[in-house]
Amino acid sequence: MQLRLPSSISEAQRCLAEGAVPVGGATLVWAGWQRDGFPEQAVSLRRLPEANGFGPEELGGAVLLHHVDTTVPEVLHRAAGQVGTGAVRRAATVGGNIVGSTLRCLLPAALVLDARATVLTADGVYETDLTELVAKRPVLLSLRWRTPLASGYRKLAGEAGGAPPLVVAVALHTGDDGPARLRVAVRDGYDVLSESAPYEPGTGAEEVLRVLEGTELGELPADARDAVRGQVVEVLARAAAG
Incomplete structure (x- = not known):
């Protein structure tokens, strides 16, 4: 196999056009290749500057999970820090986890950050939302978002x-022209649900939770709803405390 x-x-476009298979950190594909046979060509983005960006509102697809630190919002930092073992996190990449994995451990965190994805195909580079990213599975160059007022994560x-263990991600964002918005995403098994509710300063957590109970989140098992409640209460309390 040529890497x-x-x-x-x-x-990178030329590599994809010539049939090279994206490899990410190879933590997930290697076993499959050993079983089914290796491709003639694979492509890694570890030397591509556009895939290695790192900042308070940006994370490249080729960034290794163990490099994801407190520079990014808490919800994303904690999500990356709880993927697999230390050895896995030293090899696995952001793009490989979200696009190449059925577990998609970072997806709930990216959803509550309302992140946008910049992706690469053989035809070019474009920006898309996370729904299309997961459905079409192009190569992820980077994620970008706006810094939330507060965020939290529980696995x-x-x-x-x-x-897969239940994951709850929560983030509170300022509104563009209206009230702030609380976003909640839950990975239940292999399914990921994402909902949101408006939030006005001084509004109690119970009112926000009532709105969320009227969404698909209200149909989750009792232990999952309890985990959602705990994270919502914690994030709103942290935001209120400044």
């Missing part, structure tokens, strides 16, 4: 060999 390491967008303990 190609492009250092420019045009070179419940899972059973060995069982379904």
